Amino acid sequence: MTGTSDSRNRRWAATHRCIFTTALELFEDFGFEQVSVGRIAARSGVSVPTFYAHYPSKEHLVMAPPTVEEVGALLATQPPGLAVGERVLRANLMWIARMPPDEYDELATRWRIIATTPALRTRVAEYERATAGMILANLPAPSDTVQIVQATAALAATTAALLAWADGNGQRKLEELFDEAFRALSA
Template identity: 45%
Template sequence: MAQDHRARQYASTHQRIYDAAMELFTELGYEEVPISRLASAAGVSVQTFYAHYAGKDELIMALPERADVDALIASVPADRPLRERTSSAILGFVRGLSGDRYADALARWRLIARTARLRYRAAEYERATAQLFLDSLGVAADPAATVVVTAHLSAYTQALLRWGESGGELALAAVVEEALDALRGL
């Protein structure tokens, strides 16, 4: 029982920090908000902020969980070609975003698209996500598979940036499909 209470309290504080940060980033700009101001706005100490997030970048950038990637990959028949499995998994994720998760993704990618530092960091997260895909697909040691998967994740990141830049005016699934379709012509 006490552990459940601690977990709920941790999750509540985590969300409160995130919400305060997004509000400040939207109002003042990402680069203009120091961690001390984020912590104060969330009603926590700087030490508590760091207990929840490694830094501001990690507050915005989020790697998928391995189990989530495994589930996406498992949702596509294993007998399909690697390109199709990868693009179908990505599109499955995008099409599954709705409600608060969709709004949150848009807010994050709007911020990433307009912040040079975060655009740069997005490439790091893209590579780490590609590695999760490669591991889940069981092809991490295959150089050709690495090219295919990383190209798909790069196209996906570019689509997210374009979507963020549009402020959500462009339909996310359509932008992602367009980016992934561009790979077929190569």
């Protein structure tokens, strides 16, 4: 049974990856809003229901929010005595440093798509709030107003850096943009 399960998992992962890479190519070539789920599915060689078995929407291909566990793992690498904003900045820098080159390139592609799609730029604020909530959920003490504001501001700075990176077509290092955005918070 294990062999069948492993084979099924590999097939599922390969299909998931195929849908993802195909969608990014289509979004880059034609624009996010001009590409339908049906077109992604057809180009990927899957049915529309199979697409939805892998992704709840085409938006989820581009805007991949972290999980509570991923946020917690990144924050756990930072000294707990630091302010929330400093912990988020350091976690962002660690996240980028650990990212394999192909994932870094995909991150750049996803953020270029977000930056050029007004509806996605607007939706980023919802993801910021959700991720700020994940940060607060991973803090050892109950969140107070200061922590809430720090987490929300840190996520706004993160988004500003990512959008500046995408708007500049990756000409500047993302790490520099993170540093600049977080310095603006303390100015």
